[in-house]
Amino acid sequence: xxxxxxxxxxxxxxxxxxxxxxxxxxxxxxxxxxxxxxxxxxxxxxxxxxxxxxxxxxxxxxxxxxxxxxxxxxxxxxxxxxxxxxxxxxxxxxxxxxxxxxxxxxxxxxxxxxxxxxxxxxxxxxxxxxxxxxxxxxxxxxxxxxxxxxxxxxxxxxxxxxxxxxxxxxxxxxxxxxxxxxxxxxxxxxxxxxxxxxxxxxxxxxxxxxxxxxxxxxxxxxxxxxxxxxxxxxxxxxxxxxxxxxxxxxxxxxxxxxxxxxxxxxxxxxxxxxxxxxxxxxxxxxxxxxxxxxxxxxxxxxxxxxx
Numbered sequence: 315x316x317x318x319x320x321x322x323x324x325x326x327x328x329x330x331x332x333x334x335x336x337x338x339x340x341x342x343x344x345x346x347x348x349x350x351x352x353x354x355x356x357x358x359x360x361x362x363x364x365x366x367x368x369x370x371x372x373x374x375x376x377x378x379x380x381x382x383x384x385x386x387x388x389x390x391x392x393x394x395x396x397x398x399x400x401x402x403x404x405x406x407x408x409x410x411x412x413x414x415x416x417x418x419x420x421x422x423x424x425x426x427x428x429x430x431x432x433x434x435x436x437x438x439x440x441x442x443x444x445x446x447x448x449x450x451x452x453x454x455x456x457x458x459x460x461x462x463x464x465x466x467x468x469x470x471x472x473x474x475x476x477x478x479x480x481x482x483x484x485x486x487x488x489x490x491x492x493x494x495x496x497x498x499x500x501x502x503x504x505x506x507x508x509x510x511x512x513x514x515x516x517x518x519x520x521x522x523x524x525x526x527x528x529x530x531x532x533x534x535x536x537x538x539x540x541x542x543x544x545x546x547x548x549x550x551x552x553x554x555x556x557x558x559x560x561x562x563x564x565x566x567x568x569x570x571x572x573x574x575x576x577x578x579x580x581x582x583x584x585x586x587x588x589x590x591x592x593x594x595x596x597x598x599x600x601x602x603x604x605x606x607x608x609x610x611x612x613x614x615x616x617x618x619x620x621x
């Protein structure tokens with residue numbers, strides 16, 4: 315009787331996971347299609363190529379698309395228990411982790427761009443030129459590679475060459491062989507996101523002061539910029555919560571496996587997928603120039619121009 319009950323629970327769990335995987339595929343495909351549409355829109359209009367915030371926006375779209383695509387592949391491979399060499403797994407992990415950091419750093423740069431545009435308008439053309447933006451992008455990728463390089467150094471310092479040739483299901487838990495490595499990874503993430511949150515709060519306070527003192531059209535523009543900063547802060551908050559998820563999941567796993575599956579699925583959708591669908595909303599549909607260009611595709615003819 316107990317065996318029959320276990321079998322029923324196992325089959326129910328398998329069906330549930332199947333539905334969850336299908337839902338994730340629908341979400342990922344939808345987000346990738348939206349991102350692709352916005353990327354095509356960016357390359358269609360020359361004025362977007364010379365404006366700092368649109369260039370940074372395109373970087374976030376490409377970064378999010380890479381994360382969505384690669385992480386979804388890893389999810390499918392993990393679900394079907396497909397094994398690969400740890401060396402290949404390390405390369406995939408480096409790619410995901412690099413762009414996992416690129417996105418919030420780029421959001422932080424976009425917030426600083428709004429701060430300069432609103433609080434230092436006379437220096438905006440100088441500080442946010444196309445050349446300066448390209449330099450910022452290089453710096454962003456350089457800073458984003460530091461955590462990945464540190465973690466790779468930890469892995470290679472703790473294992474032999476034969477370890478990288480072994481076949482396993484690809485996951486970060488299979489690569490970090492010591493507990494202190496996971497703690498160091500979390501510490502680096504927390505430091506990065508703490509610095510980014512400080513910048514977001516600083517920009518918010520400064521823009522708030524300008525918004526209170528502004529009047530007329532300047533006041534309307536300033537408050538719109540303030541709302542953008544708030545949305546960036548919300549995105550970073552979701553990303554920050556994602557760093558706490560492994561601690562919550564490991565605790566729940568000790569008590570209830572079914573609840574663990576539910577929580578891990580919820581965390582993936584809410585704190586991994588959701589932050590990456592907000593960028594198209596913040597700088598795609600809310601931006602008048604971008605929205606007008608999108609309307610030329612014919613997809614948004616039924617919507618109003620006002621947001």
